[in-house]
Amino acid sequence: MSRSYTLDLPDADATRAFGTALSAVLRAGDLVVLTGDLGAGKTTLTQGIGAGLGVRGQVASPTFIIAREHPPLTPGPGLVHVDAYRLGSLDEVDALDLDSSLEDVVTVVEWGEGLVEQLADDRLEVRLERPHGGFTATSDLGDDEEPGTEDGAGAEVGVRHATVTAVGERWDDVALPGEPPDPAS
Structure with missing residues:
Protein backbone atom coordinates (compact mmCIF):
# COMPACT_ATOMS: atom_id res chain seq x y z
CA MET A 1 0.00 0.00 0.00
CA SER A 2 1.19 3.52 -0.69
CA ARG A 3 0.07 7.12 -0.55
CA SER A 4 1.40 10.21 -2.35
CA TYR A 5 1.26 13.96 -2.13
CA THR A 6 3.01 16.85 -3.85
CA LEU A 7 4.42 20.04 -2.37
CA ASP A 8 6.21 23.07 -3.76
CA LEU A 9 9.78 23.88 -2.77
CA PRO A 10 10.42 27.47 -3.90
CA ASP A 11 14.21 27.46 -3.44
CA ALA A 12 17.21 25.56 -2.09
CA ASP A 13 16.53 26.74 1.48
CA ALA A 14 12.99 25.34 1.32
CA THR A 15 14.34 22.08 -0.10
CA ARG A 16 16.86 21.78 2.75
CA ALA A 17 14.17 22.70 5.29
CA PHE A 18 11.91 19.95 3.91
CA GLY A 19 14.80 17.50 4.27
CA THR A 20 15.33 18.61 7.87
CA ALA A 21 11.60 18.21 8.61
CA LEU A 22 11.64 14.80 6.93
CA SER A 23 14.54 13.69 9.13
CA ALA A 24 12.28 14.09 12.17
CA VAL A 25 10.19 11.08 11.06
CA LEU A 26 13.09 8.96 9.80
CA ARG A 27 14.65 6.20 11.87
CA ALA A 28 17.35 3.58 11.47
CA GLY A 29 16.38 1.16 8.73
CA ASP A 30 14.54 3.69 6.59
CA LEU A 31 15.23 3.90 2.86
CA VAL A 32 14.63 7.12 0.95
CA VAL A 33 14.81 6.94 -2.85
CA LEU A 34 15.32 10.28 -4.63
CA THR A 35 14.52 10.76 -8.30
CA GLY A 36 14.84 13.83 -10.51
CA ASP A 37 16.84 15.46 -13.26
CA LEU A 38 20.26 16.97 -12.73
CA GLY A 39 19.86 20.08 -10.61
CA ALA A 40 16.46 19.04 -9.27
CA GLY A 41 17.57 19.26 -5.62
CA LYS A 42 18.34 15.67 -4.61
CA THR A 43 21.62 16.49 -2.87
CA THR A 44 20.12 19.64 -1.35
CA LEU A 45 17.29 17.58 0.14
CA THR A 46 19.84 15.08 1.47
CA GLN A 47 21.79 17.94 3.07
CA GLY A 48 18.65 18.83 5.03
CA ILE A 49 18.17 15.21 6.08
CA GLY A 50 21.81 15.05 7.23
CA ALA A 51 21.46 18.30 9.17
CA GLY A 52 18.30 17.08 10.86
CA LEU A 53 19.89 13.75 11.78
CA GLY A 54 22.94 15.57 13.16
CA VAL A 55 25.51 13.64 11.17
CA ARG A 56 29.23 14.27 10.79
CA GLY A 57 30.74 15.62 7.61
CA GLN A 58 29.57 17.76 4.74
CA VAL A 59 26.78 16.10 2.80
CA ALA A 60 27.82 16.42 -0.83
CA SER A 61 27.00 14.43 -3.92
CA PRO A 62 28.88 11.12 -3.80
CA THR A 63 28.82 10.86 -7.61
CA PHE A 64 32.31 9.46 -8.07
CA ILE A 65 32.66 7.49 -4.84
CA ILE A 66 29.09 6.14 -5.17
CA ALA A 67 28.37 5.95 -1.41
CA ARG A 68 29.40 8.02 1.59
CA GLU A 69 28.71 7.22 5.24
CA HIS A 70 28.00 10.01 7.72
CA PRO A 71 28.10 8.78 11.35
CA PRO A 72 25.79 10.44 13.87
CA LEU A 73 27.14 13.16 16.16
CA THR A 74 24.13 12.82 18.45
CA PRO A 75 22.05 9.84 19.56
CA GLY A 76 20.22 8.49 16.56
CA PRO A 77 20.95 6.92 13.21
CA GLY A 78 23.73 7.84 10.84
CA LEU A 79 23.27 8.50 7.15
CA VAL A 80 24.45 6.53 4.15
CA HIS A 81 24.20 8.72 1.05
CA VAL A 82 24.36 6.86 -2.25
CA ASP A 83 24.49 8.22 -5.79
CA ALA A 84 23.40 5.45 -8.15
CA TYR A 85 23.81 7.64 -11.26
CA ARG A 86 26.72 5.55 -12.56
CA LEU A 87 25.19 2.20 -11.58
CA GLY A 88 23.52 0.30 -14.36
CA SER A 89 22.34 -2.95 -12.85
CA LEU A 90 21.06 -4.69 -9.76
CA ASP A 91 24.39 -6.55 -9.56
CA GLU A 92 26.24 -3.24 -9.15
CA VAL A 93 23.83 -2.20 -6.39
CA ASP A 94 24.32 -5.59 -4.68
CA ALA A 95 28.10 -5.07 -4.83
CA LEU A 96 27.68 -1.99 -2.60
CA ASP A 97 26.34 -4.29 0.14
CA LEU A 98 23.88 -1.63 1.28
CA ASP A 99 21.63 -4.15 2.97
CA SER A 100 24.37 -4.95 5.51
CA SER A 101 24.06 -1.50 7.12
CA LEU A 102 20.47 -0.69 6.18
CA GLU A 103 19.06 -1.52 9.62
CA ASP A 104 21.52 0.77 11.44
CA VAL A 105 21.27 3.95 9.37
CA VAL A 106 18.99 6.05 7.22
CA THR A 107 19.89 5.27 3.62
CA VAL A 108 19.25 7.92 0.96
CA VAL A 109 19.78 6.87 -2.64
CA GLY A 134 16.79 29.94 -16.69
CA PHE A 135 20.17 28.29 -16.13
CA THR A 136 22.58 29.97 -13.78
CA ALA A 137 26.24 29.12 -13.28
CA THR A 138 26.34 30.09 -9.62
CA SER A 139 26.82 27.54 -6.90
CA ASP A 140 25.24 29.54 -4.09
CA LEU A 141 21.90 27.86 -4.73
CA GLY A 142 23.34 24.72 -3.16
CA ASP A 143 21.74 22.43 -5.69
CA ASP A 144 22.96 19.20 -7.15
CA GLU A 145 26.11 19.21 -9.14
CA GLU A 146 26.23 17.60 -12.53
CA PRO A 147 28.54 14.61 -12.56
CA GLY A 148 32.03 15.88 -13.26
CA THR A 149 31.48 19.43 -11.99
CA GLU A 150 32.43 20.97 -8.69
CA ASP A 151 30.88 24.42 -9.06
CA GLY A 152 27.18 23.55 -9.23
CA ALA A 153 26.96 24.56 -12.91
CA GLY A 154 23.58 23.47 -14.15
CA ALA A 155 21.62 24.46 -11.05
CA GLU A 156 18.39 26.12 -12.07
CA VAL A 157 16.27 28.80 -10.50
CA GLY A 158 12.59 28.20 -9.84
CA VAL A 159 10.03 26.34 -7.79
CA ARG A 160 10.61 22.62 -7.55
CA HIS A 161 7.80 20.17 -7.05
CA ALA A 162 8.36 17.24 -4.72
CA THR A 163 6.08 14.23 -4.99
CA VAL A 164 6.45 12.09 -1.90
CA THR A 165 5.24 8.50 -1.99
CA ALA A 166 5.17 6.50 1.24
CA VAL A 167 5.40 2.79 0.43
CA GLY A 168 4.68 0.06 2.96
CA GLU A 169 3.15 -0.39 6.40
CA ARG A 170 5.95 1.51 8.18
CA TRP A 171 4.40 4.76 6.94
CA ASP A 172 0.72 3.96 7.60
CA ASP A 173 0.45 6.06 10.76
CA VAL A 174 3.28 8.55 10.12
CA ALA A 175 2.33 12.14 9.32
CA LEU A 176 4.87 13.33 6.78
CA PRO A 177 6.01 16.97 6.57
CA GLY A 178 3.96 19.00 4.12
CA GLU A 179 1.37 16.26 3.73
CA PRO A 180 -2.18 17.55 3.56
CA PRO A 181 -4.50 16.23 6.29
CA ASP A 182 -6.50 13.15 5.44
CA PRO A 183 -10.08 14.32 4.78
CA ALA A 184 -11.39 10.96 6.06
CA SER A 185 -10.05 11.58 9.57
Missing part, protein backbone atom coordinates in the same frame (compact mmCIF):
# COMPACT_ATOMS: atom_id res chain seq x y z
CA GLU A 110 19.86 9.43 -5.44
CA TRP A 111 19.03 8.05 -8.89
CA GLY A 112 17.85 4.83 -7.22
CA GLU A 113 14.52 4.36 -8.94
CA GLY A 114 14.35 0.92 -10.53
CA LEU A 115 17.53 -0.21 -8.74
CA VAL A 116 17.08 -0.23 -4.96
CA GLU A 117 13.42 -0.91 -4.26
CA GLN A 118 14.23 -4.55 -3.46
CA LEU A 119 16.27 -3.39 -0.45
CA ALA A 120 13.15 -2.56 1.58
CA ASP A 121 9.43 -3.20 1.36
CA ASP A 122 8.89 0.05 3.27
CA ARG A 123 10.44 3.20 1.81
CA LEU A 124 9.89 6.82 0.92
CA GLU A 125 10.17 7.76 -2.72
CA VAL A 126 10.66 11.45 -3.50
CA ARG A 127 10.46 12.66 -7.08
CA LEU A 128 11.83 16.19 -7.53
CA GLU A 129 10.88 18.13 -10.63
CA ARG A 130 12.42 21.43 -11.56
CA PRO A 131 11.48 24.07 -14.10
CA HIS A 132 13.39 24.02 -17.37
CA GLY A 133 15.31 27.06 -18.64
Whole structure:
Protein backbone atom coordinates (compact mmCIF):
# COMPACT_ATOMS: atom_id res chain seq x y z
CA MET A 1 0.00 0.00 0.00
CA SER A 2 1.19 3.52 -0.69
CA ARG A 3 0.07 7.12 -0.55
CA SER A 4 1.40 10.21 -2.35
CA TYR A 5 1.26 13.96 -2.13
CA THR A 6 3.01 16.85 -3.85
CA LEU A 7 4.42 20.04 -2.37
CA ASP A 8 6.21 23.07 -3.76
CA LEU A 9 9.78 23.88 -2.77
CA PRO A 10 10.42 27.47 -3.90
CA ASP A 11 14.21 27.46 -3.44
CA ALA A 12 17.21 25.56 -2.09
CA ASP A 13 16.53 26.74 1.48
CA ALA A 14 12.99 25.34 1.32
CA THR A 15 14.34 22.08 -0.10
CA ARG A 16 16.86 21.78 2.75
CA ALA A 17 14.17 22.70 5.29
CA PHE A 18 11.91 19.95 3.91
CA GLY A 19 14.80 17.50 4.27
CA THR A 20 15.33 18.61 7.87
CA ALA A 21 11.60 18.21 8.61
CA LEU A 22 11.64 14.80 6.93
CA SER A 23 14.54 13.69 9.13
CA ALA A 24 12.28 14.09 12.17
CA VAL A 25 10.19 11.08 11.06
CA LEU A 26 13.09 8.96 9.80
CA ARG A 27 14.65 6.20 11.87
CA ALA A 28 17.35 3.58 11.47
CA GLY A 29 16.38 1.16 8.73
CA ASP A 30 14.54 3.69 6.59
CA LEU A 31 15.23 3.90 2.86
CA VAL A 32 14.63 7.12 0.95
CA VAL A 33 14.81 6.94 -2.85
CA LEU A 34 15.32 10.28 -4.63
CA THR A 35 14.52 10.76 -8.30
CA GLY A 36 14.84 13.83 -10.51
CA ASP A 37 16.84 15.46 -13.26
CA LEU A 38 20.26 16.97 -12.73
CA GLY A 39 19.86 20.08 -10.61
CA ALA A 40 16.46 19.04 -9.27
CA GLY A 41 17.57 19.26 -5.62
CA LYS A 42 18.34 15.67 -4.61
CA THR A 43 21.62 16.49 -2.87
CA THR A 44 20.12 19.64 -1.35
CA LEU A 45 17.29 17.58 0.14
CA THR A 46 19.84 15.08 1.47
CA GLN A 47 21.79 17.94 3.07
CA GLY A 48 18.65 18.83 5.03
CA ILE A 49 18.17 15.21 6.08
CA GLY A 50 21.81 15.05 7.23
CA ALA A 51 21.46 18.30 9.17
CA GLY A 52 18.30 17.08 10.86
CA LEU A 53 19.89 13.75 11.78
CA GLY A 54 22.94 15.57 13.16
CA VAL A 55 25.51 13.64 11.17
CA ARG A 56 29.23 14.27 10.79
CA GLY A 57 30.74 15.62 7.61
CA GLN A 58 29.57 17.76 4.74
CA VAL A 59 26.78 16.10 2.80
CA ALA A 60 27.82 16.42 -0.83
CA SER A 61 27.00 14.43 -3.92
CA PRO A 62 28.88 11.12 -3.80
CA THR A 63 28.82 10.86 -7.61
CA PHE A 64 32.31 9.46 -8.07
CA ILE A 65 32.66 7.49 -4.84
CA ILE A 66 29.09 6.14 -5.17
CA ALA A 67 28.37 5.95 -1.41
CA ARG A 68 29.40 8.02 1.59
CA GLU A 69 28.71 7.22 5.24
CA HIS A 70 28.00 10.01 7.72
CA PRO A 71 28.10 8.78 11.35
CA PRO A 72 25.79 10.44 13.87
CA LEU A 73 27.14 13.16 16.16
CA THR A 74 24.13 12.82 18.45
CA PRO A 75 22.05 9.84 19.56
CA GLY A 76 20.22 8.49 16.56
CA PRO A 77 20.95 6.92 13.21
CA GLY A 78 23.73 7.84 10.84
CA LEU A 79 23.27 8.50 7.15
CA VAL A 80 24.45 6.53 4.15
CA HIS A 81 24.20 8.72 1.05
CA VAL A 82 24.36 6.86 -2.25
CA ASP A 83 24.49 8.22 -5.79
CA ALA A 84 23.40 5.45 -8.15
CA TYR A 85 23.81 7.64 -11.26
CA ARG A 86 26.72 5.55 -12.56
CA LEU A 87 25.19 2.20 -11.58
CA GLY A 88 23.52 0.30 -14.36
CA SER A 89 22.34 -2.95 -12.85
CA LEU A 90 21.06 -4.69 -9.76
CA ASP A 91 24.39 -6.55 -9.56
CA GLU A 92 26.24 -3.24 -9.15
CA VAL A 93 23.83 -2.20 -6.39
CA ASP A 94 24.32 -5.59 -4.68
CA ALA A 95 28.10 -5.07 -4.83
CA LEU A 96 27.68 -1.99 -2.60
CA ASP A 97 26.34 -4.29 0.14
CA LEU A 98 23.88 -1.63 1.28
CA ASP A 99 21.63 -4.15 2.97
CA SER A 100 24.37 -4.95 5.51
CA SER A 101 24.06 -1.50 7.12
CA LEU A 102 20.47 -0.69 6.18
CA GLU A 103 19.06 -1.52 9.62
CA ASP A 104 21.52 0.77 11.44
CA VAL A 105 21.27 3.95 9.37
CA VAL A 106 18.99 6.05 7.22
CA THR A 107 19.89 5.27 3.62
CA VAL A 108 19.25 7.92 0.96
CA VAL A 109 19.78 6.87 -2.64
CA GLU A 110 19.86 9.43 -5.44
CA TRP A 111 19.03 8.05 -8.89
CA GLY A 112 17.85 4.83 -7.22
CA GLU A 113 14.52 4.36 -8.94
CA GLY A 114 14.35 0.92 -10.53
CA LEU A 115 17.53 -0.21 -8.74
CA VAL A 116 17.08 -0.23 -4.96
CA GLU A 117 13.42 -0.91 -4.26
CA GLN A 118 14.23 -4.55 -3.46
CA LEU A 119 16.27 -3.39 -0.45
CA ALA A 120 13.15 -2.56 1.58
CA ASP A 121 9.43 -3.20 1.36
CA ASP A 122 8.89 0.05 3.27
CA ARG A 123 10.44 3.20 1.81
CA LEU A 124 9.89 6.82 0.92
CA GLU A 125 10.17 7.76 -2.72
CA VAL A 126 10.66 11.45 -3.50
CA ARG A 127 10.46 12.66 -7.08
CA LEU A 128 11.83 16.19 -7.53
CA GLU A 129 10.88 18.13 -10.63
CA ARG A 130 12.42 21.43 -11.56
CA PRO A 131 11.48 24.07 -14.10
CA HIS A 132 13.39 24.02 -17.37
CA GLY A 133 15.31 27.06 -18.64
CA GLY A 134 16.79 29.94 -16.69
CA PHE A 135 20.17 28.29 -16.13
CA THR A 136 22.58 29.97 -13.78
CA ALA A 137 26.24 29.12 -13.28
CA THR A 138 26.34 30.09 -9.62
CA SER A 139 26.82 27.54 -6.90
CA ASP A 140 25.24 29.54 -4.09
CA LEU A 141 21.90 27.86 -4.73
CA GLY A 142 23.34 24.72 -3.16
CA ASP A 143 21.74 22.43 -5.69
CA ASP A 144 22.96 19.20 -7.15
CA GLU A 145 26.11 19.21 -9.14
CA GLU A 146 26.23 17.60 -12.53
CA PRO A 147 28.54 14.61 -12.56
CA GLY A 148 32.03 15.88 -13.26
CA THR A 149 31.48 19.43 -11.99
CA GLU A 150 32.43 20.97 -8.69
CA ASP A 151 30.88 24.42 -9.06
CA GLY A 152 27.18 23.55 -9.23
CA ALA A 153 26.96 24.56 -12.91
CA GLY A 154 23.58 23.47 -14.15
CA ALA A 155 21.62 24.46 -11.05
CA GLU A 156 18.39 26.12 -12.07
CA VAL A 157 16.27 28.80 -10.50
CA GLY A 158 12.59 28.20 -9.84
CA VAL A 159 10.03 26.34 -7.79
CA ARG A 160 10.61 22.62 -7.55
CA HIS A 161 7.80 20.17 -7.05
CA ALA A 162 8.36 17.24 -4.72
CA THR A 163 6.08 14.23 -4.99
CA VAL A 164 6.45 12.09 -1.90
CA THR A 165 5.24 8.50 -1.99
CA ALA A 166 5.17 6.50 1.24
CA VAL A 167 5.40 2.79 0.43
CA GLY A 168 4.68 0.06 2.96
CA GLU A 169 3.15 -0.39 6.40
CA ARG A 170 5.95 1.51 8.18
CA TRP A 171 4.40 4.76 6.94
CA ASP A 172 0.72 3.96 7.60
CA ASP A 173 0.45 6.06 10.76
CA VAL A 174 3.28 8.55 10.12
CA ALA A 175 2.33 12.14 9.32
CA LEU A 176 4.87 13.33 6.78
CA PRO A 177 6.01 16.97 6.57
CA GLY A 178 3.96 19.00 4.12
CA GLU A 179 1.37 16.26 3.73
CA PRO A 180 -2.18 17.55 3.56
CA PRO A 181 -4.50 16.23 6.29
CA ASP A 182 -6.50 13.15 5.44
CA PRO A 183 -10.08 14.32 4.78
CA ALA A 184 -11.39 10.96 6.06
CA SER A 185 -10.05 11.58 9.57
